[in-house]
Amino acid sequence: MKTPTAAAVRRIPLHVPSVGRAEADAAADAVLSGRLVGRGPIGAALEDRIAADLKVKHALLTTSGSHALELAAASLKIGRGDEVIMPSFTFSSVANAVMRQGAKPVFAEVKLDDLNLDPEDVARRITKKTKAIVAVHYAGVASDMEALLRLCRKHGLALIEDAAHSVGAKWRGRPLGTIGDAGCYSFHSTKNITCGEGGAFFTNSNSVAERAEWFREKGTNRSAFLRGEVRKYDWVSEGSSFVLSDVLAAVLAVQWGKIAAINAERGRLYALYQDALRDLDARGLLRLPRFAKDCEPSWHLFHILLPTRRERDRVMDAMKADGVGATFHYQPLHASPFGKKVLGWKEPMPLSERAGATLLRLPLYDGLTTEDARYVCGSLRRALTGAR
Ligand SMILES: Cc1ncc(COP(=O)(O)O)c(C=O)c1O
Structure with a gap:
């Protein structure tokens, strides 16, 4: 069996942001305009454009996706004594947003097919204290929205x-993030479009939007003042500072116009991976993701599940030696040091644990060439089967 020589080894990172001269020029122009503040003319115009494009009543740019989640928890009045159900297989920001309001995260299992919440497990965990459910659309694939919306309606919960x-x-044709009571995007550097660090908060409720605006502006009604709706602004609620600078909004405005092209290219590469790896899935050597037909994903990441943690780590190391930046993802929150310490969580969650232990993400970004993607598949196949 031939192994690649040092000269043949490529360097294929997990992700490369799709940014260039246009973004750099936009940032420079924003700096030189002298209006660098948050929700300046560029940010305000972009919020209107995003709301119109997504057909959502309110879009608020934020300093991160984490902060958008904090706005959601605060503006939906989640507080002390409340419980919020979320997947254990997710990012710490989801639990932090709830805990910072004094509420308790309750973890539920995911489905192995798409690693999104299992509505049956969610239903089992609803109590009198439950106030909301957080549907994390893993990899940009919609959660089972029909079942989750039904549960929320039945029990009077926020989504x-x-x-x-x-x-x-x-x-079903509706943008993810705009269907529930509140939603968020992240524009972190690893996401499909980016301004380095940034996020957006969405809601169709005027009162939720008003509270989110207050919270984002240090607990003041400054946003209403900037729109000319009030003559001065006051301290009106608790809050913090989550407003995106116009310099970053300028970068994001360029990126916003590229979503369709970026996602189409990512989708092409995703399909290439799926086709190239289908036989390995059929042989039980790996498990490809599966999702319902009513989803139109963002193709944010391509992941596979391997049979064991040992096998995943072995394959990951072998691919690294080939120069391929394949890597793991979330470690389940219920089994994390903080989850155990503050929540005293003891119940095993086998599917979330399996995802944490056996998941491998393959490089996916719109600058990845077909040749690179084939090289990634070759490296994976070689690691799994020894074949060339
Ligand atoms: C599911 C999920 N939610 C929220 C976040 C936080 O986003 P940000 O890094 O923009 O704060 C992340 C980060 O990757 C995430 O994966």
Whole structure:
């Protein structure tokens, strides 16, 4: 069996942001305009454009996806004594947003097919204290929205959509993040479009939007003042400072116009991976993701599940030696040091644990060439089967 020589080894990172001269020029122009503040003319115009494009009543740019989640928890009045159900297989920001309001995260299992919340497990965990459910659309694939919306309606719960991975993704034609009571995007550097660090908060409720605006502006009604709706602004609620600078909004405005092209290219590469790896899935050597037909994903990441943690780590190391930046993802929150310490969580969650232990993400970004993607598949196949 031939192994690649040092000269033949490529360097294929997990992700490369799709930014260039246009973004750099936009940032420079924003700096030189002298209006660098948050929600300046560029940010305000972009918020209107995003709201119109997504057909959502309110879009608020934020300093991160984490902060957008904090706005959601605060503006939905989640507080002390409340419980919020979320997947254990997710990012710490989801639990932090709830805990910072004094409420308790309750973890539920995911489905192995798409690593999104299992509505049956969610239903089992609803109590009198439950106030909301957070649907994290993993990899930009919609959660089972029909079942989750039904549960929320039946029990009078709020639905928060964490669409951090889902820029441009839809469910039955509706943009993810705009279907529940509140939703969020992330524009972190690893996401499909980026301004380095940034996020957006969405809601169709005027009162939720008003509270989110207050919270984002240090607990003041400055946003209403800037729109000329009040003559001065006051301290009106608790809050913090989550407003995106116009310099970053300028970068994001360029990126916003590229979503369709970026996601289409990512989708092409995703399909290439799926086709190239289908036989390995059929042989039980790996498990490909599966999702319902009513999803229109953002193709945010391509992941596979391997049979064991040992096998995943072995394959990951072998691919690293080939120069391929394949890597793991979330470690389940219920089994994390903080989850155990502050929540005293003891119950095993086998599917979330399996995802944490066996998941491998393959490089996916719109600058990845077909040749690179084939090289990634070759490296994976070689690691799994020894074949060339
Ligand atoms: C599901 C999910 N939610 C929220 C976040 C936080 O986003 P940000 O890094 O913009 O704060 C992340 C980060 O990757 C995430 O994966």
